[in-house]
Amino acid sequence: MFLSLHTLWALIQRDLRIFLPTYKTRIINAVIFVIINLVIFEKIMPALGLAVGYAAFTAASNIGSWGLFDIMENVATVVADIEGERSISYYLTLPLSQTLVFLRLALSNAISAFLVVILFIPISKLVLWNTLDMSAVSFPKLFLIVMLSSLFYGMFSLSLAAKTKKLHGIGNIWRRVIFPLWFIGCYQFPWNTLHKISPVMAYVDLLNPIVYCMEGTRAAFLGQEGSINFWYSVAALCVFCMIAGYFGIKNMKQRLDCL
Amino acid sequence: MKEELKTFYALVCRDIRIFMPSYKDRILNLAVWGSIVFLVFDKIMPFTGISAGYGTFLIAGNIATLGLFDAMESVFVTLVDCQGDKPISYYLTLPVSHSMVFLRIAITNALKSLFVTLSFIPLAKLCFGISGSFARFHGLNLV
Numbered sequence: 101m102f103l104s105l106h107t108l109w110a111l112i113q114r115d116l117r118i119f120l121p122t123y124k125t126r127i128i129n130a131v132i133f134v135i136i137n138l139v140i141f142e143k144i145m146p147a148l149g150l151a152v153g154y155a156a157f158t159a160a161s162n163i164g165s166w167g168l169f170d171i172m173e174n175v176a177t178v179v180a181d182i183e184g185e186r187s188i189s190y191y192l193t194l195p196l197s198q199t200l201v202f203l204r205l206a207l208s209n210a211i212s213a214f215l216v217v218i219l220f221i222p223i224s225k226l227v228l229w230n231t232l233d234m235s236a237v238s239f240p241k242l243f244l245i246v247m248l249s250s251l252f253y254g255m256f257s258l259s260l261a262a263k264t265k266k267l268h269g270i271g272n273i274w275r276r277v278i279f280p281l282w283f284i285g286c287y288q289f290p291w292n293t294l295h296k297i298s299p300v301m302a303y304v305d306l307l308n309p310i311v312y313c314m315e316g317t318r319a320a321f322l323g324q325e326g327s328i329n330f331w332y333s334v335a336a337l338c339v340f341c342m343i344a345g346y347f348g349i350k351n352m353k354q355r356l357d358c359l
Numbered sequence: 360m361k362e363e364l365k366t367f368y369a370l371v372c373r374d375i376r377i378f379m380p381s382y383k384d385r386i387l388n389l390a391v392w393g394s395i396v397f398l399v400f401d402k403i404m405p406f407t408g409i410s411a412g413y414g415t416f417l418i419a420g421n422i423a424t425l426g427l428f429d430a431m432e433s434v435f436v437t438l439v440d441c442q443g444d445k446p447i448s449y450y451l452t453l454p455v456s457h458s459m460v461f462l463r464i465a466i467t468n469a470l471k472s473l474f475v476t477l478s479f480i481p482l483a484k485l486c487f488g489i490s491g492s493f494a495r496f497h498g499l500n501l502v
Contacts, residue, residue, distance in 0.1 A: 267436060271429060283395045289407055
């Protein structure tokens with residue numbers, strides 16, 4: 101058991117060592133995304149009638165959803181490896197269980213996403229400055245929800261990678277899975293608003309895990325008012341992490357013909 | 360020159376033949392995409408203060424940007440080809456100039472995007488109809 105965990109830790113450290121040289125590039129990507137997004141919602145969209153202060157709402161949504169966009173890259177990397185060199189077969193010969201080999205993929209992706217998304221807080225403050233009231237931010241809650249969201253995105257990447265047969269199908273992942281989950285996952289609107297328009301749709305939307313990433317992040321970043329209770333979001337995300345992790349690992353084992 | 364163009368045309372036809380079986384999938388993706396954008400921006404976002412009719416405005420914007428999202432898939436596939444089996448090396452041995460080999464990738468992707476975008480127009484028309492701004496829809500100009 102100790103050897104297994106030691107090997108897992110060594111593999112995650114190796115993944116992070118590969119990730120870190122790309123960190124600067126990822127920060128630049130994050131800065132571009134946040135600045136363009138927030139400037140549009142702060143300066144342009146209010147001219148179309150959008151409520152003033154919506155940019156702060158978007159800043160919280162960005163923090164909750166950034167890891168979701170990394171899923172495409174994570175899935176493409178795993179599928180390209182399976183279709184090509186199959187370097188994953190080497191990891192399956194190491195002294196750790198197959199479950200831990202696949203869990204490592206999810207954990208490495210989660211840590212990578214966390215390290216980038218955490219920078220969204222200072223970037224958003226710099227862009228919005230006076231519009232963003234930092235006194236409402238609960239940092240312990242924010243770290244907790246960002247960690248859980250990143251973990252969910254890591255587990256979810258694994259589930260999708262196990263189900264993606266060919267790299268040519270990668271566009272389907274974006275259009276059929278990530279985009280619908282993101283767009284109806286309360287990125288643009290609070291769950292309460294949806295509940296006012298259509299309670300049935302709002303309750304169905306509770307099956308969408310992204311709702312909890314968004315609502316939980318907003319509760320921690322902007323204050324509890326108007327969002328689903330923070331601890332409900334935390335509990336739901338824990339359940340979704342377990343479900344995505346279970347099916348991801350099970351399907352990867354099947355796909356790679358593990359004994 | 361004639362042989363070069365003939366080979367180029369054959370390669371583009373081959374790419375389109377490979378693309379066609381996934382056409383149904385792509386139309387389904389578009390239906391999902393368009394419906395969700397329309398639902399969120401035409402039915403939900405007005406409650407946050409945004410102008411009515413913003414949904415159709417976005418649908419029109421989507422028509423112009425659909426190809427942009429396909430570009431991501433094309434980049435992935437080209438990169439994997441270059442890093443893996445390098446099937447592109449085979450195309451470079453064919454009786455076409457290197458420029459034409461690379462141009463073929465761009466032309467094929469452009470044609471794929473065109474086919475997909477054209478099939479989005481009926482859905483866009485439907486959205487314009489639902490939101491009552493059908494009179495502003497000009498199909499011929501759009502094509």
